[in-house]
Amino acid sequence: MSNNILSAEAVRIFHPSKQIHTSILLPSSKSESNRVLIINALCKQPCQLNNLSEARDTQTMLRLLASDDLMLDVIDAGTTMRFLTAYCTVINRETILTGSQRMCERPIQVLVEALRELGADIEYMKNEGYPPIHIKKFRPVKNELYMRGDISSQYISALLMAAPALPNGLKINLVGKVASLPYIQMTLQLMQNFGVQHEWNGNSIYVAPQQYHASSYSVESDWSASSYWYSIVSLAHEAEVKLLGLKKDSLQGDAEIVKIMEHLGVSSVFEEDGVWLRKTKTVKDFEWDFTHCPDLAQTIAVLGAAKGVNMKLTGLESLKIKETDRLIAVRDELAKFGIEAKDVNDAELHISPQAMQAPSAMIRTYKDHRMAMAFAPLALLFEISIEKPEVVEKSYPRFWEDLEKAGFEVFA
Numbered sequence: 001m002s003n004n005i006l007s008a009e010a011v012r013i014f015h016p017s018k019q020i021h022t023s024i025l026l027p028s029s030k031s032e033s034n035r036v037l038i039i040n041a042l043c044k045q046p047c048q049l050n051n052l053s054e055a056r057d058t059q060t061m062l063r064l065l066a067s068d069d070l071m072l073d074v075i076d077a078g079t080t081m082r083f084l085t086a087y088c089t090v091i092n093r094e095t096i097l098t099g100s101q102r103m104c105e106r107p108i109q110v111l112v113e114a115l116r117e118l119g120a121d122i123e124y125m126k127n128e129g130y131p132p133i134h135i136k137k138f139r140p141v142k143n144e145l146y147m148r149g150d151i152s153s154q155y156i157s158a159l160l161m162a163a164p165a166l167p168n169g170l171k172i173n174l175v176g177k178v179a180s181l182p183y184i185q186m187t188l189q190l191m192q193n194f195g196v197q198h199e200w201n202g203n204s205i206y207v208a209p210q211q212y213h214a215s216s217y218s219v220e221s222d223w224s225a226s227s228y229w230y231s232i233v234s235l236a237h238e239a240e241v242k243l244l245g246l247k248k249d250s251l252q253g254d255a256e257i258v259k260i261m262e263h264l265g266v267s268s269v270f271e272e273d274g275v276w277l278r279k280t281k282t283v284k285d286f287e288w289d290f291t292h293c294p295d296l297a298q299t300i301a302v303l304g305a306a307k308g309v310n311m312k313l314t315g316l317e318s319l320k321i322k323e324t325d326r327l328i329a330v331r332d333e334l335a336k337f338g339i340e341a342k343d344v345n346d347a348e349l350h351i352s353p354q355a356m357q358a359p360s361a362m363i364r365t366y367k368d369h370r371m372a373m374a375f376a377p378l379a380l381l382f383e384i385s386i387e388k389p390e391v392v393e394k395s396y397p398r399f400w401e402d403l404e405k406a407g408f409e410v411f412a
């Protein structure tokens with residue numbers, strides 16, 4: 001890859017043959033990596049952590065955990081912001097947590113309110129409910145909370161990982177709809193891997209005061225990143241791609257992509273060291289609820305539009321508060337291909353079969369890695385230009401290089 005791709009204003013991409021036969025070593029999961037880093041920081045002995053992600057979100061977590069500065073800047077990493085908020089509180093580390101302009105527009109009130117209820121002194125430094133926040137003192141006063149689970153599961157994961165360090169542990173009673181549930185399950189399973197047990201009854205999760213025990217963990221490849229390869233295989237004329245480092249029994253909820261793509265043209269065959277993606281048939285009508293796998297929604301919206309599938313995607317409420325308002329961003333960029341997406345204001349996307357046209361303009365990415373990666377597979381249909389290629393660094397820094405390995409021409 002020419003070195004200047006990540007620093008370029010835009011990239012131009014196309015695929016001359018539209019035939020793809022390759023194997024790809026995906027980046028490791030940033031969700032797993034950021035959890036084991038927090039657990040390791042709470043553990044008395046250092047753990048053996050293998051295969052940590054090269055994603056910027058994880059590199060930022062590593063850097064900030066090692067820092068003695070008062071002010072920690074998470075850039076645009078949601079998990080890093082939320083996990084450090086609970087972590088710095090329970091270890092009684094005075095900290096100012098801040099981030100990018102967008103991070104300061106992403107809500108954190110549910111987590112801050114919960115920590116205040118437990119006895120934390122945390123102040124909003126600019127806008128009520130949003131970073132930057134100043135974490136001051138922590139004097140634990142209680143061990144039970146009622147928390148809504150519909151805005152972000154990251155608040156719950158953050159508290160759960162910190163819970164064993166509290167003098168009386170913590171009982172979280174989840175109120176109302178819980179979104180992104182597999183991420184909470186991942187948190188609890190990783191805690192268990194490091195010797196911390198929990199009890200989950202109905203809507204209540206209880207973690208007693210306990211010590212994490214040093215253990216080893218090898219982070220799996222990232223299932224969210226796999227989705228772009230599923231889309232590529234579905235759109236190619238001919239394709240057989242092996243994604244290395246993915247397991248059939250994954251902790252990651254985004255392994256749901258296997259089931260989704262059974263409908264959208266890709267079969268998955270697992271082997272010891274990864275999974276083979278091969279082309280199959282695509283359905284005409286597709287409806288899916290993304291409540292528990294929100295990071296897959298953009299990939300599927302763009303792919304379904306390209307394949308002329310009649311689509312109804314639901315459970316998209318949380319997309320509005322991620323790296324950008326992803327519903328509006330997907331609608332506006334699909335419009336450049338002559339595709340009309342409806343009902344974005346109801347947290348759903350309805351896209352009827354329409355002929356996709358060559359794009360009328362450059363694809364904007366809105367500082368969102370998933371916008372760049374969800375639209376890139378369309379280079380199998382048209383030459384496309386995507387602005388700000390560096391956005392992929394948040395989760396998949398080698399994305400453009402891997403596209404080149406698969407025969408895409410990528411020009412700065």
Ligand SMILES: O=C(O)C1=C[C@@H](OP(=O)(O)O)[C@@H](O)[C@H](O)C1
Nearest residue numbers: 031079152153154180183295318
């Ligand atoms: O806990 C995690 O690692 C994540 C949880 C999800 O966020 P929400 O819980 O806010 O939906 C997901 O979108 C994000 O990319 C990573």
Ligand SMILES: C=C(OP(=O)(O)O)C(=O)O
Nearest residue numbers: 076077078079295322323
């Ligand atoms: C939403 C995402 O990450 P985060 O919330 O951790 O910034 C993502 O990676 O798509």
